[in-house]
Amino acid sequence: xxxxxxxxALEADPASLAKSPGRFAxxxxxxxxxxxxxxxxxxxxxxxxxxxxxxxSPLKTDLMAxxxxxxxxxxxxxxxxxxxxxxxxxxxxRVSLQVALSVVLLSLSVGTLIGAIAGYAGGWTERLLTxxxxxxxxxxxxxxxxxxxxxxxxxxxxxxxxVSVAYVxxxxxxxxAVVLTIKSRxxxxxxxxxxxxxxxxxxxxxxxxxxxxxxxxxxVSAATAILAEAGLSFLxxxxxxxxxxxxxxxxxxxxxxxNHPLISVSAGLCIAVTVIALNLMGDGLRDTxxxxxxxxxxxxxx
Amino acid sequence: xxxxxxxxxxQLLGTVIGVVTVTFFLMRAIPGDPALYMLGDYATxxxxxxxxxxxxxxxxxxxxxxxxxxxxxxxxxGTSVVTGQAALTEILHxxxxxxxxxxSGMAIAIAIGVPLGVISxxxxxxxxxxxxxxxxxxxxxxxxxxxxxxxxxxxxxxAGLFPTLGASSxxxxxxxxxxLALPALVLGVSVAAYIARLTRSAMLEVLSQDxxxxxxxxxxxxxxxxxxxxxxxxxxxxxxxxxxxxxxxxGNAILVEVVFSRPGxxxxxxxxxxxxxxQLVQAGLLLLATAVVLxxxxxxxxxxxxxxxxxxx
Numbered sequence: 001x002x003x004x005x006x007x008x009a010l011e012a013d014p015a016s017l018a019k020s021p022g023r024f025a026x027x028x029x030x031x032x033x034x035x036x037x038x039x040x041x042x043x044x045x046x047x048x049x050x051x052x053x054x055x056x057s058p059l060k061t062d063l064m065a066x067x068x069x070x071x072x073x074x075x076x077x078x079x080x081x082x083x084x085x086x087x088x089x090x091x092x093x094r095v096s097l098q099v100a101l102s103v104v105l106l107s108l109s110v111g112t113l114i115g116a117i118a119g120y121a122g123g124w125t126e127r128l129l130t131x132x133x134x135x136x137x138x139x140x141x142x143x144x145x146x147x148x149x150x151x152x153x154x155x156x157x158x159x160x161x162x163v164s165v166a167y168v169x170x171x172x173x174x175x176x177a178v179v180l181t182i183k184s185r186x187x188x189x190x191x192x193x194x195x196x197x198x199x200x201x202x203x204x205x206x207x208x209x210x211x212x213x214x215x216x217x218x219x220v221s222a223a224t225a226i227l228a229e230a231g232l233s234f235l236x237x238x239x240x241x242x243x244x245x246x247x248x249x250x251x252x253x254x255x256x257x258x259n260h261p262l263i264s265v266s267a268g269l270c271i272a273v274t275v276i277a278l279n280l281m282g283d284g285l286r287d288t289x290x291x292x293x294x295x296x297x298x299x300x301x302x
Numbered sequence: 303x304x305x306x307x308x309x310x311x312x313q314l315l316g317t318v319i320g321v322v323t324v325t326f327f328l329m330r331a332i333p334g335d336p337a338l339y340m341l342g343d344y345a346t347x348x349x350x351x352x353x354x355x356x357x358x359x360x361x362x363x364x365x366x367x368x369x370x371x372x373x374x375x376x377x378x379x380g381t382s383v384v385t386g387q388a389a390l391t392e393i394l395h396x397x398x399x400x401x402x403x404x405x406s407g408m409a410i411a412i413a414i415g416v417p418l419g420v421i422s423x424x425x426x427x428x429x430x431x432x433x434x435x436x437x438x439x440x441x442x443x444x445x446x447x448x449x450x451x452x453x454x455x456x457x458x459x460x461a462g463l464f465p466t467l468g469a470s471s472x473x474x475x476x477x478x479x480x481x482l483a484l485p486a487l488v489l490g491v492s493v494a495a496y497i498a499r500l501t502r503s504a505m506l507e508v509l510s511q512d513x514x515x516x517x518x519x520x521x522x523x524x525x526x527x528x529x530x531x532x533x534x535x536x537x538x539x540x541x542x543x544x545x546x547x548x549x550x551x552x553g554n555a556i557l558v559e560v561v562f563s564r565p566g567x568x569x570x571x572x573x574x575x576x577x578x579x580x581q582l583v584q585a586g587l588l589l590l591a592t593a594v595v596l597x598x599x600x601x602x603x604x605x606x607x608x609x610x611x612x613x614x615x
Binding site for chain 2: 138
């Protein structure tokens, strides 16, 4: 019986098949992906090691040394309060990475769930959830985040919540599109046939198989989250001073940009390097993980 | 086209109702009492109660929601606390400034982004493609307000090509254009990077289709394949790219307006946020989201005009 080859072979779950040793090889040989990953690892080390790496306290003011030029004591000079710019940049990385990580976790888990349920359940549930995501997508992301922060007051939690609310519908849209393509595949039908419950099928087979394109959009959303946090901080709606963030360092330096451009310029470069690293990873993951899915979800990834 | 019109209108109406609903419940998330907030710490309890009654805050949420809906339909989006003017008037007042910035920025972005995307897709894998993609990656990765600051520093202050800040107080087309040029350029360049990347992938998608392969096999000249076959078929995805980036560029426009201290929707909303003028923020959010919905629906209708294949649906 078990050797009956006349039966059409049931397709196995690709997610469980993919655990072969050669799976990560294409990831390791993709130059952009590796560059992005290495830069990010360095940034994470800097953020975690900030207390030991920063030459000065980021909050210590020294009005006598205001706007000091770069020197051995102050490698990037000081700002208008005599605070060490380099130390502030190093500590600022913490806020950016914290926001990026929290936004990814929050928007990914909520968005994945909404998208998966919409795609898998179909019917009225799907229509309702799709309508809701469509409406949320009509709000320009940054403006939505701005309004939420304005309504809740500025704090790290508000920013994370605001940017996540703007990103959940984007993840959900992609997730639903992918789940729709997975739902009709034979291994899902087989799972039904052997009597698996809907919940089990959803969590064991549908969601794991839909992850590749969602991981790609999560990387992109981390990049956007960092830009959004910087924008909100720049507008004075982010994490409140004196706590350093890259956005409020740019805003602090703005008043003195003509004579002391280094402050704003260096903070902008920090943001750009992080965002470039995340985008490189996103592009690389898209190339390697699932080129076929890109076709099905199309430009709406952004 | 006319056959599809009712469907678009129903869809549009549904989304607008959704937008109003989401805005209402979003703004209800404000902790504390908006009336107390608006009147300040020295308000008497009578005046707070009066304002609460006027704003309808003393009623059940569902009733407030229906009232909000009813007022929104008649164009009453509340009153600005700071100026005492109707919020809608206040917002509409700053719209022309923002439209001139957004439209000129988008025009620059399309003029730069679409050709770059097409060129780099047609030379996929060459150094031209790599160079364009590296520049575009930089363009989407630098914060737009930072690009603005650096442009002010470099082009206005050092090179003296543009005025540093603001919009012109004097009248005259030339001065206003002169003041508009740099903000529009900054917005345009940052959005162009997105458009170039998305246009490239849309073009690559079309170029990988079977009919392109057949055309190549038949010996159709490459130039003809690119411009007559590929570009025409990529029109719909490219338009989709433009409509997606337009909504997204509104966020950038707010930051550009603030960096250049230009009047406009962004500046008005920012001022409202800082003054905790929540009815004005609400009106601004509502109006911009409605504009995006209108634009998306228009684009949806455009696709049908451009691509006959979509007409049969």
